[in-house]
Amino acid sequence: MKRYFAFVAFIAFLLSAVAVHAQTQQVDTIIAHGIVVTMDSARHVYEDGAVAVRDDSIVAVGPADEIESRYQAAHRIDAHGEIVMPGLINGHAHAAMSLFRGLADDLSLNDWLQKYIFPAEARNVTPDFVEWGTRLGILEMLRGGITTYADMYYFEDNVAQVTKAAGMRGVLGETFIDFPAPDNKSVPQMIAYTEKYIQHWQGDPLITPAVAPHSIYTCSTKTLEAAAALARKYHVPILIHLSEAPFEGDQSRAKYGLSPTAYLESIGFLGPDVTAAHCVWVNAGDMELLASHDVGCVHNPSSNMKLASGASPIVSLIAANVPVGLGTDGAASNNDLDMFEEMDLAAKLQKLVRMDPRALPAEQVVAMATINGARALHMEKQIGSLEAGEKADVILIRTDAPHATPMYNVYSQLVYALKASDVDSVMVGGRMVMEHRRMLTLDPAAILAHAHAYAKQVSASLGSALK
Amino acid sequence: MKRYFAFVAFIAFLLSAVAVHAQTQQVDTIIAHGIVVTMDSARHVYEDGAVAVRDDSIVAVGPADEIESRYQAAHRIDAHGEIVMPGLINGHAHAAMSLFRGLADDLSLNDWLQKYIFPAEARNVTPDFVEWGTRLGILEMLRGGITTYADMYYFEDNVAQVTKAAGMRGVLGETFIDFPAPDNKSVPQMIAYTEKYIQHWQGDPLITPAVAPHSIYTCSTKTLEAAAALARKYHVPILIHLSEAPFEGDQSRAKYGLSPTAYLESIGFLGPDVTAAHCVWVNAGDMELLASHDVGCVHNPSSNMKLASGASPIVSLIAANVPVGLGTDGAASNNDLDMFEEMDLAAKLQKLVRMDPRALPAEQVVAMATINGARALHMEKQIGSLEAGEKADVILIRTDAPHATPMYNVYSQLVYALKASDVDSVMVGGRMVMEHRRMLTLDPAAILAHAHAYAKQVSASLGSALK
Numbered sequence: 034m035k036r037y038f039a040f041v042a043f044i045a046f047l048l049s050a051v052a053v054h055a056q057t058q059q060v061d062t063i064i065a066h067g068i069v070v071t072m073d074s075a076r077h078v079y080e081d082g083a084v085a086v087r088d089d090s091i092v093a094v095g096p097a098d099e100i101e102s103r104y105q106a107a108h109r110i111d112a113h114g115e116i117v118m119p120g121l122i123n124g125h126a127h128a129a130m131s132l133f134r135g136l137a138d139d140l141s142l143n144d145w146l147q148k149y150i151f152p153a154e155a156r157n158v159t160p161d162f163v164e165w166g167t168r169l170g171i172l173e174m175l176r177g178g179i180t181t182y183a184d185m186y187y188f189e190d191n192v193a194q195v196t197k198a199a200g201m202r203g204v205l206g207e208t209f210i211d212f213p214a215p216d217n218k219s220v221p222q223m224i225a226y227t228e229k230y231i232q233h234w235q236g237d238p239l240i241t242p243a244v245a246p247h248s249i250y251t252c253s254t255k256t257l258e259a260a261a262a263l264a265r266k267y268h269v270p271i272l273i274h275l276s277e278a279p280f281e282g283d284q285s286r287a288k289y290g291l292s293p294t295a296y297l298e299s300i301g302f303l304g305p306d307v308t309a310a311h312c313v314w315v316n317a318g319d320m321e322l323l324a325s326h327d328v329g330c331v332h333n334p335s336s337n338m339k340l341a342s343g344a345s346p347i348v349s350l351i352a353a354n355v356p357v358g359l360g361t362d363g364a365a366s367n368n369d370l371d372m373f374e375e376m377d378l379a380a381k382l383q384k385l386v387r388m389d390p391r392a393l394p395a396e397q398v399v400a401m402a403t404i405n406g407a408r409a410l411h412m413e414k415q416i417g418s419l420e421a422g423e424k425a426d427v428i429l430i431r432t433d434a435p436h437a438t439p440m441y442n443v444y445s446q447l448v449y450a451l452k453a454s455d456v457d458s459v460m461v462g463g464r465m466v467m468e469h470r471r472m473l474t475l476d477p478a479a480i481l482a483h484a485h486a487y488a489k490q491v492s493a494s495l496g497s498a499l500k
Numbered sequence: 501m502k503r504y505f506a507f508v509a510f511i512a513f514l515l516s517a518v519a520v521h522a523q524t525q526q527v528d529t530i531i532a533h534g535i536v537v538t539m540d541s542a543r544h545v546y547e548d549g550a551v552a553v554r555d556d557s558i559v560a561v562g563p564a565d566e567i568e569s570r571y572q573a574a575h576r577i578d579a580h581g582e583i584v585m586p587g588l589i590n591g592h593a594h595a596a597m598s599l600f601r602g603l604a605d606d607l608s609l610n611d612w613l614q615k616y617i618f619p620a621e622a623r624n625v626t627p628d629f630v631e632w633g634t635r636l637g638i639l640e641m642l643r644g645g646i647t648t649y650a651d652m653y654y655f656e657d658n659v660a661q662v663t664k665a666a667g668m669r670g671v672l673g674e675t676f677i678d679f680p681a682p683d684n685k686s687v688p689q690m691i692a693y694t695e696k697y698i699q700h701w702q703g704d705p706l707i708t709p710a711v712a713p714h715s716i717y718t719c720s721t722k723t724l725e726a727a728a729a730l731a732r733k734y735h736v737p738i739l740i741h742l743s744e745a746p747f748e749g750d751q752s753r754a755k756y757g758l759s760p761t762a763y764l765e766s767i768g769f770l771g772p773d774v775t776a777a778h779c780v781w782v783n784a785g786d787m788e789l790l791a792s793h794d795v796g797c798v799h800n801p802s803s804n805m806k807l808a809s810g811a812s813p814i815v816s817l818i819a820a821n822v823p824v825g826l827g828t829d830g831a832a833s834n835n836d837l838d839m840f841e842e843m844d845l846a847a848k849l850q851k852l853v854r855m856d857p858r859a860l861p862a863e864q865v866v867a868m869a870t871i872n873g874a875r876a877l878h879m880e881k882q883i884g885s886l887e888a889g890e891k892a893d894v895i896l897i898r899t900d901a902p903h904a905t906p907m908y909n910v911y912s913q914l915v916y917a918l919k920a921s922d923v924d925s926v927m928v929g930g931r932m933v934m935e936h937r938r939m940l941t942l943d944p945a946a947i948l949a950h951a952h953a954y955a956k957q958v959s960a961s962l963g964s965a966l967k
Contacts, residue, residue: 132906134905134906134907134908134917135906135907135908135909135912135913135916135917136908137908138861138862138909138912138916139847139857139858139860139861139862139912140857140858141857141858142857145857169902169905172902173902173903176902176903177903335844335848337852338848338849338851338852339847339848339851339857339916340851340857341851341852341854341855341856341857341859343852343855344852364917367916368912368913368916368917369903369904369916369917370903371903374841374844377802377841378845378848380606380806381802381805381806381845382805382852384805384806384807384808385804385805385808385810385811385849387808388808388810389808390606390607390608390609390612390806390807390808391606391607391608392808393606394605394606395605395606433948435636435639435640435643435944435947435948436640436643436644436836436837436838436920437601437836438601438636438948438951438952439599439601439602439951439952439954439955440601440602440955441601441602441603441604441955441958441959442602442605445602445605445606445835446602446835449602449605449806449834449835449836450601450602450831450835450836452919452920452921453903453919454919454921477902480902481900481902481905484905484906485905485906487906488906488907488908491908492908
């Protein structure tokens with residue numbers, strides 16, 4: 034009788050082993066044994082978790098033992114002691130402006146733009162400048178765990194080439210503006226350039242071409258309408274600066290009798306394809322319009338503070354159901370592209386302006402930098418969380434630095450203690466682009482050398498205006 | 501004739517060589533070929549500069565070729581490509597509280613203190629806890645270029661031992677408070693402990709013992725007077741929290757009919773030996789009192805924002821001739837001890853609250869973190885600048901990170917772009933304590949291991965209060 038049971042048990046074991054083996058699926062990579070912060074809707078955190086990746090997508094996320102029993106991978110990454118989370122999404126940047134980092138600070142907005150930034154752009158911005166500046170920005174961003182960025186600048190076709198070569202994801206908006214830009218000298222030229230640019234890049238797995246009318250104070254109604262029409266012809270996103278500083282609202286009310294948001298609504302500009310950077314000076318009515326048209330907003334606390342633009346009412350925007358992401362803006366007004374700094378600042382700024390230490394808790398801020406940032410860019414089905422079916426944009430963050438020890442709460446640590454320099458490895462679309470801080474797709478020495486050379490040129494071009 | 505001139509020239513050359521040789525003095529260390537940011541009163545910056553150090557002090561600072569022709573050193577540090585500047589001064593900290601980093605965030609002040617911090621302190625703070633917590637804090641601070649810190653906590657004799665062993669400079673204030681503290685259970689015990697502590701440490705080259713009555717809302721007039729009397733008996737500094745949050749002023753006006761500053765003045769507490777942390781809610785009259793009594797103030801922007809204490813009127817305090825330094829506060833309310841973050845935040849916060857991008861320019865912020873921080877601690881004759889006769893507290897900062905490239909202005913870079921992680925080497929009182937990020941006086945692995953163990957104990961001690 035005993036033997037019989039033993040025999041049955043043995044057969045059962047064999048069958049189950051065969052079943053398990055049959056269920057075991059092949060994937061490309063398993064990132065295992067990290068603290069997996071999914072940012073899924075239930076905010077699952079797996080203390081000993083794993084992520085399975087095939088091609089450019091996530092196949093499964095869960096407890097490490099479960100994932101490792103269901104999948105086998107050619108490549109295995111041990112994330113022991115590290116946080117594994119979705120790559121950060123920088124919702125608003127001008128990457129190439131990294132070459133102007135610290136060029137002219139602590140000035141009035143008018144002096145800063147008219148005496149330094151605009152002349153420096155007019156005299157220096159070429160396709161080559163944009164390529165090296167963008168590489169510098171991407172190098173900094175990837176090193177800080179940013180896997181997607183939204184860009185607004187000139188020569189975006191060059192920006193796209195560089196971004197693609199770096200293996201980074203980008204929503205790259207070509208600028209429309211009512212004065213001659215470094216790349217295009219008139220709106221018809223901007224339309225022609227951008228249409229060709231969109232046709233070239235649409236459908237690319239990493240690059241989303243976009244149309245970026247600069248703002249309502251630099252674009253006529255006609256230009257805004259032309260930009261929106263072009264974007265909607267091709268179903269590509271629209272990026273714009275909105276209600277950044279008080280003067281914009283004053284001008285809009287004087288000219289159109291409407292707030293900037295209401296004016297954009299009145300010309301049919303707002304829609305679920307629009308991402309608006311800043312949204313500092315928005316009232317309750319504006320928030321309702323933004324929410325009802327599913328416009329995404331991107332908060333840029335460093336830039337808003339440094340340029341004295343104001344403090345965006347983020348807590349109210351979120352309460353009004355506006356998807357709110359987080360951005361760095363350009364290095365000329367920040368002066369770096371560091372989402373850890375923006376997270377820390379976003380949380381602290383809301384507490385201060387609301388005089389409430391409970392305002393914008395850490396978990397919400399991490400959401401702004403990930404899944405809600407994806408929502409603000411209308412890309413939440415592709416990026417922003419670690420879930421099966423999402424693109425495999427995954428970062429690994431060391432937790433053993435003195436400034437990050439001990440750790441009681443992972444969201445607190447991400448927002449208030451961890452730094453860009455703690456990011457250890459970065460994967461974009463299933464491809465490793467940084468491994469233990471070694472860059473795999475960029476040549477840092479060449480980028481820094483070109484940055485130094487361009488800085489000399491920029492200084493010389495401004496002559497005596499620079500101290 | 502030609503020969504005669506050649507002969508005279510040769511003799512002159514010999515004489516000058518002898519003269520140079522006679523003038524060449526022996527020093528211990530020359531730090532050469534860095535960008536030397538002196539923070540002296542003329543704000544000299546030597547693009548290719550050097551610092552000569554003998555024993556624990558600076559002997560000379562100037563252009564590298566001049567320094568190297570006048571001095572020869574046993575030890576030479578090549579600072580090529582690095583910024584060489586005075587060590588940063590953290591004017592307000594509770595170093596041991598690093599063990600509570602991120603324990604409980606995003607809560608009302610009352611919940612934070614009553615449900616978490618006070619119970620956690622009552623159940624965990626022992627001399628051993630304070631020693632390991634202080635080591636953790638010092639490890640983080642030295643790695644971020646902080647060479648001097650002002651501390652307010654318990655068991656300061658242990659804090660002093662650990663600080664001295666780490667080779668760091670400290671103004672270490674033993675807490676007076678009207679409830680039983682982890683170390684002393686009554687004011688007479690606090691007086692006895694502190695008197696012994698002062699006697700033990702007074703005259704130490706690195707440690708300045710201090711008396712730290714917590715605040716006017718936790719100390720009676722009698723306690724404040726006793727603390728001040730003890731400090732003045734021994735001529736040691738007094739550290740206090742002042743006007744951090746609105747409730748303190750409300751209570752003071754209700755109880756004493758005076759603002760907190762005016763109340764302290766009325767009891768003879770203010771003087772050129774007092775350093776007041778925070779000073780958020782100070783009016784013009786308070787500023788005048790602080791200036792006339794030469795009280796130093798320490799601004800803590802991270803903590804003030806995170807706890808929703810308010811924005812200190814730094815620009816006005818500086819205009820009123822109050823010496824204003826910069827601090828991190830404790831890691832429980834920040835959550836790190838990073839003066840680069842505080843510099844960035846201080847500059848941006850003033851711009852925002854004054855809606856003026858010109859407010860508190862970068863150079864002034866670097867001064868707050870160095871020479872003006874020294875003034876706020878009444879130690880400007882010893883630390884805060886690179887000048888002959890000052891203590892050799894010198895830091896070297898790499899400038900080759902992508903986030904710090906290019907560099908147009910060294911002060912802008914320090915405040916808005918460089919990070920604690922860019923600090924390469926740290927010297928305190930002529931002794932290297934970190935060399936190319938290798939710690940020479942601390943055992944990081946042991947410190948992190950103890951921090952993890954204490955975090956487990958702290959979590960267990962709070963039980964169900966922690967999520």
